[in-house]
Amino acid sequence: MNIEILSFLLEKKCPTTKGFHYLKSCIAQVKEDPTVITALNKGLYEDVGREHNAEPEAVERCLRTLINLWWQQDELKEYFVERPSARQLILTMTEKFTSRPPTQSQQYSNHDEYVSIYEKLFG
DSSP states (O other): OOHHHHHHHHHTOOTTSHHHHHHHHHHHHHHHOGGGGGOIIIIIHHHHHHHHTOOHHHHHHHHHHHHHHHHHTTSSTTTOSSOOOHHHHHHHHHHHHHSSOOOGGGSOOSHHHHHHHHHHHHO
């Protein structure tokens, strides 16, 4: 995952919720292979669940909770006129980050940079 995605998600708040981490994984997977979005429950949510040791239903539920939190905090209103579905959110966020290729400086080029951002989140 590149710094641009992580920085954007951090601006939207709620980095300690499971949904935040699941969304990061969903964006990364859809960015890598856009066809996974066609089967959320039998594809993407299962993959993300395996990655995070969670059931696909838990992934879906946590994403809905995150969407509800962000919607209540007006964090999504610049992108949506109505509360989005998880699919809409994932597609919109993926589109935002695939419309232009990230520069080399936006990639996690070393472990120290990743640790620094992680400590800001959870430190």
